[in-house]
Amino acid sequence: MTIVLGLNAYHGDASACLLRNGKLLAAAEEERFRRVKHWAGFPTEAARWCLSEAGVALGDVAHVAVNQDPRAGLWRKIAYLATRRPDLSLILDRVRNKRERSGIAETLARELNAPFDGEFHQVEHHLAHLASAFLVSPFDEAVAVSVDGFGDFASAAWGPGRGDAVAADGRVYFPHSLGIFYQALTQYLGFPRYGDEYKVMGLAPYGKPRFLPELRRLVQLEGDGRFRLSLEYFRHARERVDYEWAGGEPVVGRLYTPALEELLGPARAEGEALDQHHTDLASSVQAMYEEAFFHLLGALHASYKLDALCLAGGCAMNSVANGKVYARSPFRRLYVQAAAGDAGGAIGAALIAWQRVGEGAGAARSPMTHAYYGPEFSGTQIAAAIEGRRSELDAQRCSVAQVAEEAALVRDTAQDIAGGAVVGWFQGRMEWGPRALGNRSILGDPRRADMKDLLNLKIKRRESFRPFAPSVLREAASAWFETEEEVPFMMQVHQVRDGKRALIPAVTHVDGSGRLHTVTREANPRYHRLIEAFGTLTGVPMLLNTSFNENEPVVCRPEEALDCFLRTRMDLLVMGDWVVRRSPAAAP
Numbered sequence: 001m002t003i004v005l006g007l008n009a010y011h012g013d014a015s016a017c018l019l020r021n022g023k024l025l026a027a028a029e030e031e032r033f034r035r036v037k038h039w040a041g042f043p044t045e046a047a048r049w050c051l052s053e054a055g056v057a058l059g060d061v062a063h064v065a066v067n068q069d070p071r072a073g074l075w076r077k078i079a080y081l082a083t084r085r086p087d088l089s090l091i092l093d094r095v096r097n098k099r100e101r102s103g104i105a106e107t108l109a110r111e112l113n114a115p116f117d118g119e120f121h122q123v124e125h126h127l128a129h130l131a132s133a134f135l136v137s138p139f140d141e142a143v144a145v146s147v148d149g150f151g152d153f154a155s156a157a158w159g160p161g162r163g164d165a166v167a168a169d170g171r172v173y174f175p176h177s178l179g180i181f182y183q184a185l186t187q188y189l190g191f192p193r194y195g196d197e198y199k200v201m202g203l204a205p206y207g208k209p210r211f212l213p214e215l216r217r218l219v220q221l222e223g224d225g226r227f228r229l230s231l232e233y234f235r236h237a238r239e240r241v242d243y244e245w246a247g248g249e250p251v252v253g254r255l256y257t258p259a260l261e262e263l264l265g266p267a268r269a270e271g272e273a274l275d276q277h278h279t280d281l282a283s284s285v286q287a288m289y290e291e292a293f294f295h296l297l298g299a300l301h302a303s304y305k306l307d308a309l310c311l312a313g314g315c316a317m318n319s320v321a322n323g324k325v326y327a328r329s330p331f332r333r334l335y336v337q338a339a340a341g342d343a344g345g346a347i348g349a350a351l352i353a354w355q356r357v358g359e360g361a362g363a364a365r366s367p368m369t370h371a372y373y374g375p376e377f378s379g380t381q382i383a384a385a386i387e388g389r390r391s392e393l394d395a396q397r398c399s400v401a402q403v404a405e406e407a408a409l410v411r412d413t414a415q416d417i418a419g420g421a422v423v424g425w426f427q428g429r430m431e432w433g434p435r436a437l438g439n440r441s442i443l444g445d446p447r448r449a450d451m452k453d454l455l456n457l458k459i460k461r462r463e464s465f466r467p468f469a470p471s472v473l474r475e476a477a478s479a480w481f482e483t484e485e486e487v488p489f490m491m492q493v494h495q496v497r498d499g500k501r502a503l504i505p506a507v508t509h510v511d512g513s514g515r516l517h518t519v520t521r522e523a524n525p526r527y528h529r530l531i532e533a534f535g536t537l538t539g540v541p542m543l544l545n546t547s548f549n550e551n552e553p554v555v556c557r558p559e560e561a562l563d564c565f566l567r568t569r570m571d572l573l574v575m576g577d578w579v580v581r582r583s584p585a586a587a588p
Contacts, residue, residue, distance in 0.1 A: 002357070003056055004063045005047060006350025008342050009104055011068075012038045012194055012250040013434075015343035016046035017373070018054050022354050024136070024366040026053040027373040027432040029343050032556040038195050039553075041247035042104075043346075044111040049375060051112075058114035065121040065353035066104050067128035067345030073153035076173055080153075121353040125151025125345065126313070127168050132348030133310035134161030136368035137335040143304045147293070148313035148342070149179035156296070156313070160304055164355070164365055175237035176228045178292055179314050181219055184234060184255035185285045189278055190268035194250040200282045201320055202466040205511035207279030209287035214263055219292055225299025227292045233260045274465075290321050290328070297329040308333040312348070316340035316491070317434070319515050323483075323493040336491040338371035338433035370523040371437050371489055374430030377558050382426075382575045385558035392566050397583035404577055406526065413574055414533035417445050417543065421571040422458055424548055426561045427526055431554070435490040436547035437517060438471060438527035440554050440561075442570070444506065444544040446470055451506035451544055458569035459550055467515065470507035472542035473531050474518040480504070480542065481516055490517040506544050517545060 004019040017027035026049070031037055033045035051058060105120040123131075129146035141162045148155060155177030159169040182197050191199045220228045231237045235257055242253030261267055268278055297309070309331040311322065316336050325334050337344055351366065377385075386393070386400055393400065403409040417423055423443045431437045442459060444451045452468055469490055470480075478484050482495040493513045501508045508514055521528040535541030547554045548561060550568055555561045558575050565573045565580065573580040 002063070002354075003054065003061045004065060004350045004354050005050065005061050006346035006348075006353070007043055007047065007064065007066045007104065007108075008346040008349075009042050009066055009068075010040065010245050011342050012040045012245070013341055013343040014039055014041055014043040014046070015339070015346045016043045016050045017346045017350055018050040019350050019354055019366065020054060022351075022366060024347065024368070024373060026050040027339070027347060028375065028430065029339075029553075031553040032374070032430065035553055035560075036249050037553050038250050039248065040245040040250040042107055042111060047108065048112060053375070058109065058112050058116050061116065062118045063121060063353045063357060064105055064108060064116065064118060065123055065349035067123055067125055067151075067342070067349040069122040069124045069152055071122070072124040073173065076153055080174065119357070121349065121356060123349040123352045124168070126154055126157030126171065127166075128345040128348035128352060129312035130157060130159060130161070130166045130168055130310075130348065131351045132344040133312035133316075133335065133337055133340070134166045135164070135351045135365050136337050136347065137161075137310045138367060138369075139308040139310065139333065139335060141306055142308035142310045142333075142335070143300050143306050143331075144310045144312070145297070145300065146313040147178055147296075147311075147315035149177055149183060150174055151342075155179055158296075158300055160306065161310065172226050175231060175234070176226075178219070178227060178289060180234060180236060180255060181229060182285065182289055182315070183252070184260070185281070187254060188256055188260060188264070188267045189282060189285075190270045190272055192270055194252055198317070199463065199466065200285055201318060202463075203274070203279055203282040204286040204320070205283070205509055205513070206465060207276065207281070207283035209284040210280050211264065211284035212287050212291075215284050215288040217263065218260075219288055221292060221295045225296040227296070233257055233263070286320060289315075289318065290324065293318075293321050294324075294328045297325070297331065301330040307331060308335070311336045312340050312344060314341045319491050320493045320513075322491055323513070323516075334485070334492070336489065337368050338431065338435065338437075338489040338491075340491065341434070343433065369488070371431045371433055371435070372429040372439060372524070373432040375556055376429040377576070379576050379578070382558045382578050385562055386575075386578060386580065388559065389562045389566065393580065396566065399581045399583075401579050401581075402577050403579055406529065409574070409577060409579070410526065410530040410533045412579075413572070414530060414537055416572055417443055417534060418537050420445060420448065422455060422569075424561060424565050424570050424573040425527075425530075426548065426555070426558060426573070426575040428524075430556055433489060435517070436545060436554055437488075437490060438519060438524050438545065440548040440556075441471075441545050442548050444468075446504040446507040446542055446544045447538065447540055449505040455544075455546065460546065461551065467509040468507055468544050468546050469515040469517055470504065470542045471517045471519050471527070471531060471545040473528065473535065474520045476535070476541040477516065477518045481514065483516070486520075487516045487518045488520070488523060490515055492516055503540060504542065507542070
């Protein structure tokens with residue numbers, strides 16, 4: 001038995017995963033345990049849980065792998081420093097980051113208070129991304145592509161995946177980055193927090209890309225598919241930009257220069273009202289990203305002549321662009337794993353380490369057909385959590401019942417949803433990655449035009465322009481959406497068919513699209529049965545699905561699900577076989 005522990009450490013979305021003999025057993029992000037969004041630093045609790053789930057101690061781990069290698073691109077770094085002469089504080093930042101990452105094995109042993117005598121592997125950031133995409137994909141061969149902000153002095157990488165191997169043939173190097181472009185414009189639009197890019201993506205359909213000519217001055221496309229930034233508009237190439245990864249929520253300083261405001265006008269302040277100028281700019285940012293992204297994909301398809309594509313890196317979270325791959329590139333098959341961003345690099349690093357030690361020969365693939373790799377809680381644990389909140393539940397006049405028969409549980413819950421209830425759905429193992437995929441979800445009726453406003457009023461309290469996603473039975477998806485593909489991880493946006501949009505207004509975005517999640521009986525039997533029951537009642541084989549949280553990380557433990565239920569106006573909470581129902585007159 002060979003145990004490999006993979007880590008994404010000292011970066012946003014810190015995470016850990018565990019392989020036993022090359023097979024993925026457990027994976028989780030640190031934020032779910034720390035209760036801080038995108039938690040950065042060392043993934044102590046995620047690593048501790050992965051070991052516990054596998055029933056092993058740190059001393060049983062033969063290999064620890066991390067998705068960073070300070071030696072990668074060393075000569076390019078030296079050349080950049082010699083020719084560009086950036087600010088001294090920028091150099092000192094890089095030295096500090098290298099020192100933190102070089103002591104990961106020792107930090108792990110200290111944090112877990114246990115000895116580690118195994119081998120430590122540093123895997124170049126983008127190679128880990130490529131491995132995390134291809135080596136868990138269903139493809140025998142594909143082009144693997146990683147696009148993000150930066151990692152190990154590069155912002156993008158690509159290469160072929162064949163059999164049990166994947167290679168990084170080409171890269172785009174610092175300071176040029178599509179991730180930095182999108183993040184800088186996200187900040188400019190008044191969304192300053194780490195990970196806020198999805199807000200720009202959600203805002204974009206409300207505008208027109210009339211600023212695309214101006215943004216083409218920021219991003220230039222090169223003949224070989226690569227891209228370059230016009231550095232006069234960005235600070236990161238020469239100045240020190242604040243990056244806080246030491247522990248807690250990541251903080252990134254302002255990335256754009258005053259030249260951007262001279263080009264586009266004053267930046268929007270956080271909280272300032274959004275107007276047509278902002279929505280048009282958001283549309284233009286998305287259009288510019290797609291222009292560069294598909295320029296790269298077109299060149300890669302021409303070079304490798306493979307029809308399957310695997311995407312990873314933070315930019316692979318751009319589900320709008322992902323949904324256009326078939327229409328705007330020659331690729332015919334697409335796979336994006338559940339944690340495509342930096343968290344997923346832990347899996348790629350672990351798989352590369354498994355290959356390196358020789359034991360992985362012929363068995364370096366761990367196909368990811370579902371995302372349920374996180375903690376699970378027994379009925380006894382759920383009952384104890386309910387009992388621990390009994391006084392608060394009584395104060396809000398909540399009833400508690402156990403429904404042992406699954407058919408009755410899903411039938412009754414489907415009826416409640418069809419009647420307008422907002423339901424917290426807590427089942428099985430927690431999802432790996434940022435999306436709620438039917439085990440830590442809040443569910444509603446997609447037919448109700450007022451459901452979006454109702455959810456924002458009762459629970460989510462978020463920007464009104466952000467859409468909610470549909471979970472649809474896999475076998476019914478093509479009848480409702482303009483795609484034949486399986487989309488198991490909610491990583492693609494597709495158009496709702498014209499004749500269906502009026503039937504599901506709560507999950508149809510302003511441009512007629514939906515961020516699709518297809519559900520199979522094999523991957524999630526209980527959730528599939530619930531959607532099936534709702535479809536039998538209503539003729540609509542899907543549910544509105546959003547993450548089980550309220551301005552916090554997605555809930556992990558039953559106690560967190562109960563706390564979220566109690567402080568919001570959710571109508572029903574279904575945890576395992578237990579049903580907590582709030583009296584209609586008792587909402588907080």
